[in-house]
Amino acid sequence: MVSIADVARDAGVSSSTVSYVLSGKRSISSETQRRVEASIHRLGYHPHAGARALASSRTSVLALIMPLRADIDVPVLMGFVNSVVTTARNYDYDVLLLTNDEGPAGLRRVADSAMADALLLMDVEEEDPRVRVLQSLSCPGVLIGLPNDPGDLSCVDLDFSAAAKRCVRHLADLGHERVALVGPSPVVYERGTSFAGRFLRGFTAAARERGVHATSRACVPSYEGVRDCLDRILTDQPELTGLVVHNEAVIAPLLSELHSRDMRIPEDISVVAVTPDEMAANRPVPLTTVPLPSEDIGRSAVEMTMRELQGVRSPEIRLLSPRLTPARSTARRV
DNA sequence: CCTAAAAGTAGTGTATCACT
DNA sequence: AGTGATACACTACTTTTAGG
Known part of the structure; x- marks a missing residue:
């Protein structure tokens, strides 16, 4: 293994000089700097992380x-x-x-x-x-x-609360009066995961503010979970025309389930999802999203x-x- | 005199201080 | 601008000590 001492010997300087060249914490003459860097390159030197941590009490x-x-x-x-x-x-x-x-x-x-x-x-x-x-x-x-x-x-x-409001207002602006939230898995709510609660509260508040009928359901990320979730939502709101999806793992099965129920997007039902941008475009119908940044x-x-x-x-x-x-x-x- | 335990020492690679 | 000494935390190895 090449150490700082090997570099120092090769460059004809002391190891402290090599150290200062590496850290840039002191001025070094350009000639010395050049020689040290050449030696580092020639010998293929990489600082020993353990020794660094020992000396600096930092691990990087x-x-x-x-x-x-x-x-x-x-x-x-x-x-x-x-x-x-x-x-x-x-x-x-x-x-x-x-x-x-x-x-x-x-x-x-x-x-x-x-x-x-x-x-x-x-x-x-x-x-x-x-x-x-x-x-x-x-x-x-x-x-x-x-x-x-x-x-x-x-x-x-x-800001998940604001994100939920964005979704609801978008649907409300398009004339939707009955919307539902397909939320994260029940365990995510049970655990008190912070984003889930904030999104749900934002969703509810925005719906109330815009006078929109709103339902929300947790959704287990599986085909069966999605079917069950949709059944419950549609029992609650048979006239539903807008869906907000806050559960990435559910998007694919949900789209396929809507298709098999002959619920056309967007003619019969509008869908807006919270999901990273790159995962939204590659769908049968390009999704309106609030991108997760x-x-x-x-x-x-x-x-x-x-x-x-x-x-x-x-x-x-x-x-x-x-x-x-x-x-x-x-x-x-x- | 032997063994086991305890204490001490040297060495690792680097960053940095005090010095020239 | 450059250098030697030292500290860092830990390990492996050596020496000393105590007790039988």
Whole structure:
């Protein structure tokens, strides 16, 4: 293995000079800089991460804690992971991905063993015991999601309440008077997952505000779950003309189920979905969506974390404003 | 004198301080 | 602008000590 001492010997300088060339924390003559860089290149040197962590008590690793539960939509989650990892690399950080649900003890384990410099927490619940623990840790933490009491932690998320309102108002503007929400899986509500509650409350509030009849149902992500969910909704509202879907895993089976029931989109029923942009276009009928900005959320979370790591303590709750992208799946009610 | 346990030492690769 | 010494946390190895 090539060490900093090998580079120093090759370049004819001391190892501290190599270190300063690498960190850029001191001025180095251009000639020395050039020789050191040439040696680094020639020898194929890469700093030893363990030794770095030992000397600096920094790991250059962010822990992304993302419990992978059965009811979680992996493609959507990967959008967040991708954005977090990509942004972290811009700051010379790597990402430690933790997908087991270890609860508060897991946070302590990672922080106290100094595996990472900061923790990013996903799948946040309204009353999440991890939040209090995260605050008490010595390393910074940022939430992707919004608990009832975030304390002085920074949070980023889509403004799900506003997103729901956007969907309802769009349908109401098109003359729809009877709408329904196909929500996340029942377990997501039971767990008190923060986005689910916020979306549902926004949906209900907007419907009331616009005088629209509204029903909502949790939906198990399977063909059977979708059939059951639709049955219940249509029993409740046989004259339904608008659907809001807040459950990515359900979109495909739902579209196919509507088709088999001869409910044409958008002639018989308008559909608007909350889903990442790239997953909306590739459907039998291009979907009107409120895009889930996983890219922006992941990037913001890492940027906030980096600010904290630089010692800037300015907790911020950043709720991104939803957009609505109209497509063929919604139309004026006839 | 032998063994086991405890204490001590050296070495790892890097960042950084104090110095020239 | 450049350098030597040191700290960092841990491990592997060596030496010392205690007790029989």
